[in-house]
Amino acid sequence: MKPFNLYLPVRYYFGFNLWEEKLKDFLPLLGDRILLVTGKNFAKKYGYAYKIIELCKNKGSNCIWYNDISPNPKTYEIEKGGEIAKKEKITGLLGFGGGSVMDATKAISILAKNKGNIWEYTMMQKSPQEVLPFGLIPTTPATGSEINSTSIISNVSEKRKWGIFDEKIFPSFSIVDPSLSETLDRDYLSLCSIDIITHVLEPFVTGRENAEVIKGVAKFYIKKVIEEVKILRKEPKNKKARENMHLLSGLALSGIATRGTGGFHEMHWLEHIVSGFFDNVPHPAGLSILLIPWLKYRLNKNENNIKELFSYLMDKENVSKEEIFEYLDNFYEEINLPRSFKEYGIKEDNIEDFIREYRFLSDKFPRFFVEKIEEKDLLKIFEEALK
Numbered sequence: 001m002k003p004f005n006l007y008l009p010v011r012y013y014f015g016f017n018l019w020e021e022k023l024k025d026f027l028p029l030l031g032d033r034i035l036l037v038t039g040k041n042f043a044k045k046y047g048y049a050y051k052i053i054e055l056c057k058n059k060g061s062n063c064i065w066y067n068d069i070s071p072n073p074k075t076y077e078i079e080k081g082g083e084i085a086k087k088e089k090i091t092g093l094l095g096f097g098g099g100s101v102m103d104a105t106k107a108i109s110i111l112a113k114n115k116g117n118i119w120e121y122t123m124m125q126k127s128p129q130e131v132l133p134f135g136l137i138p139t140t141p142a143t144g145s146e147i148n149s150t151s152i153i154s155n156v157s158e159k160r161k162w163g164i165f166d167e168k169i170f171p172s173f174s175i176v177d178p179s180l181s182e183t184l185d186r187d188y189l190s191l192c193s194i195d196i197i198t199h200v201l202e203p204f205v206t207g208r209e210n211a212e213v214i215k216g217v218a219k220f221y222i223k224k225v226i227e228e229v230k231i232l233r234k235e236p237k238n239k240k241a242r243e244n245m246h247l248l249s250g251l252a253l254s255g256i257a258t259r260g261t262g263g264f265h266e267m268h269w270l271e272h273i274v275s276g277f278f279d280n281v282p283h284p285a286g287l288s289i290l291l292i293p294w295l296k297y298r299l300n301k302n303e304n305n306i307k308e309l310f311s312y313l314m315d316k317e318n319v320s321k322e323e324i325f326e327y328l329d330n331f332y333e334e335i336n337l338p339r340s341f342k343e344y345g346i347k348e349d350n351i352e353d354f355i356r357e358y359r360f361l362s363d364k365f366p367r368f369f370v371e372k373i374e375e376k377d378l379l380k381i382f383e384e385a386l387k
């Protein structure tokens, strides 16, 4: 097994229909001037933001609501949040929303206490001295941001989506209440499942060490997500399946299913490159489109890992390549996943930009690109993702 670190300093609370009760207990950790960070619609439409403001009031805290975070959160949205936090002398942040809101909250916690612009902190170029404490309440089962110290943000003028990776941005607490995703559209839920699956699948496939226990956990997580998303599409009120999806979303990126294998998140970087250029591509949609072309590329390098995984998922010994891709075709059709970048306005001409950006990123930040993908292979992956 590859030597590895595991550090999970998050007060993680999990319970169905209990977010309000638990928030009352955790609010004192955020002080008496709280910035509530949300997206533009969900927290307002279902009245959650008003409930939180009321809860803060009852606990003797002031709550200021910042609801300008969009999908693929932008540097300027984070910078505006940082300015508000400084001006209002905010003592703690509460992020209520999907992965974008959670990642933006993490980034705002940096700017609330530091000078400079947020982009300087991406890709481990700079580390903050201090951050504001913050709590997270996820409303989708997808990114796992509630349990880790990563924040992915977009720089629209540079056409780039990069990450902040810093132990200082672990949440002080996370409240995971699966009831909060009950109104989520079923096709969006399918996309969420692909984010969870690929967080575990990429390190499994690219793994180079016989980390038997970690790989066993990884296979079980992937199989469970596949089972539960199929159930939830038909039965949105199935509590057990929804609980499992939310739990797996955090566990997938906790390190427990990925460390020690020597594997890495190669395909996630390809997605970040594409949606850096095309902000209209939601993160999980990009992953869904890239997964099959990327697996075809990886078959030449990691055939054993891929066959091991799919034999387990399909309950069948010695599966063939054809059977693996037939299984994936059926899964994609059953849960209605996107398979081409064409529907997002991307054209063959754009591939050149993606490859150039890959070259730039992998040269500048080699620690994130453990094995470089050759240009001819990149071309094949992107061409197939555009069919």
Ligand SMILES: [Fe+2]
Residues within 6 Å of the ligand: 143, 195, 199, 268, 283
């Ligand atoms: Fe992801």
